[in-house]
Amino acid sequence: MREVPYLHDLTLASQQQVEVKPKGNARTGQHALAGFFHKEGKTVGGPRYRPPMMMFDATQGGPPVSSIQLNELQEPLKLPRQIELSRPLWAASTVLGLLRTAVNDEHRKSQRNRGERKNELNDLQGALGELVGLELLDRAGLNKGSDGLLDLQRSVDRPDLVVTTEPPTPLDVKCHFDENPKKLFLVNEKARTRSINRGVQGFLPIISAKFRKYASLGQIIPIEDVAEWELKTLGSHRDPCRLIRLTKLDQHFLGVNGFQWEGKRVDEQWGPELFTPDEVRQLREIDKADLLDRLRQSADFSLDGLEGEEVRTRLVTLLPSKIRSELDLD
Numbered sequence: 001m002r003e004v005p006y007l008h009d010l011t012l013a014s015q016q017q018v019e020v021k022p023k024g025n026a027r028t029g030q031h032a033l034a035g036f037f038h039k040e041g042k043t044v045g046g047p048r049y050r051p052p053m054m055m056f057d058a059t060q061g062g063p064p065v066s067s068i069q070l071n072e073l074q075e076p077l078k079l080p081r082q083i084e085l086s087r088p089l090w091a092a093s094t095v096l097g098l099l100r101t102a103v104n105d106e107h108r109k110s111q112r113n114r115g116e117r118k119n120e121l122n123d124l125q126g127a128l129g130e131l132v133g134l135e136l137l138d139r140a141g142l143n144k145g146s147d148g149l150l151d152l153q154r155s156v157d158r159p160d161l162v163v164t165t166e167p168p169t170p171l172d173v174k175c176h177f178d179e180n181p182k183k184l185f186l187v188n189e190k191a192r193t194r195s196i197n198r199g200v201q202g203f204l205p206i207i208s209a210k211f212r213k214y215a216s217l218g219q220i221i222p223i224e225d226v227a228e229w230e231l232k233t234l235g236s237h238r239d240p241c242r243l244i245r246l247t248k249l250d251q252h253f254l255g256v257n258g259f260q261w262e263g264k265r266v267d268e269q270w271g272p273e274l275f276t277p278d279e280v281r282q283l284r285e286i287d288k289a290d291l292l293d294r295l296r297q298s299a300d301f302s303l304d305g306l307e308g309e310e311v312r313t314r315l316v317t318l319l320p321s322k323i324r325s326e327l328d329l330d
Contacts, residue, residue: 070202070220073163076140079204079219080255083132087274090211091283091329092315093131096150097124098288099295104155120284121177121210129175129206132215133161135308136204144168146311147304152296159200170199171220175206178246178270183262185249187226189240196223205253207246211280213271218253275327282323291318 073079100123108119130149137143144162159170172195176185187203195203202222208215229242246261259269275283295301295318303311316329324330 069165069169070222073142073165073169074219076142077136078140079217080253082214082216082256084271085132085208085213085215085274087327088312088316088329089131090128090274091319091327092312093124093128094283095286095291095315095318096127096131098284098286099150099152099292100127100156102288102292103152105289107155124210125175125177126173128208129173129204130160131308131312132175132206132217133171133173133204134311136217137161137163138308143307145304146306146308149303149311152292152301157194157198159195159198161204169201171202171204172200173206174203174221175208178207178209178261180263183246184243185246186234187229187242189231189242192223192226192242205249207249207254209270211273211275213274214269216254216256216259218249218255221253279327282327283319286319286323 097120101120104119104123134143134146134149142163142165144164148156148158150156160173161171163169163171174185174187176182185205185207200223202220203226204220205218206215207218226242229244231240231242233239234241234243250256250259250261303314306314316324319329
């Protein structure tokens with residue numbers, strides 16, 4: 001197979017997906033997906049995907065997820081897969097993240113303030129995941145629209161993605177920035193409850209490292225499966241979180257089992273940095289509050305109804321022309 005172009009500036013990282021063959025279970029009638037990636041003719045990993053459990057606690061706020069419906073999304077979305085990220089995508093994610101931070105700062109409770117840089121990092125993480133997810137659905141012809149990607153007045157309260165199945169399938173993206181000494185993939189329990197209340201049926205896991213070249217997209221995780229993960233209170237804010245070790249996330253959903261998850265790994269696994277430290281500072285030092293004020297005064301600014309590539313382009317054009325020129329983003 002030849003390399004498959006992916007999302008214009010996002011391309012398959014020299015990886016190809018081979019045929020997925022379901023393995024039946026005669027006793028339960030369930031099927032497990034067993035897909036593999038090949039890189040330069042060598043098998044580098046494959047998910048041992050556990051079929052979603054159909055048990056569901058009625059207190060969680062909705063009916064059981066159809067495991068068949070979620071599993072059927074994996075093939076058209078070519079999940080799991082590894083992708084290559086671009087400089088314009090990272091720049092657009094930075095702008096979107098900073099705008100969200102500026103909006104959130106106006107409503108953020110003091111006990112939720114992690115400091116300016118950590119707040120910005122959290123919003124960058126979410127913005128990257130959603131822009132990747134949006135373009136992923138666009139290229140599969142399954143995107144219901146970008147409505148609600150950014151609200152200039154308040155925090156967004158809607159599913160990150162809506163897939164045009166019948167009925168539509170709401171999803172949230174969980175993006176994780178890998179770095180030493182992280183070993184866990186976390187889902188905030190309060191955020192999981194909000195997702196359930198919004199009708200979200202599953203989480204799309206995306207793993208990368210800050211401003212690096214590559215990312216891994218995992219198979220969609222049914223939201224009720226996350227209820228089976230360990231619940232633990234973590235961090236200085238004592239947030240209850242559902243957690244799974246990155247090694248197990250890889251084993252069940254990512255399918256890149258050759259990766260090192262508990263030692264030094266960023267340089268080898270996520271590729272080179274796409275921006276120098278000085279370039280990152282240039283991106284992060286735009287006046288987010290001033291930009292937000294100017295957009296609020298503009299009668300025609302909106303990201304609603306745009307495809308992923310159009311969203312990315314529009315966000316990049318919000319950068320000062322001098323920065324776009326110096327960073328070669330035009």
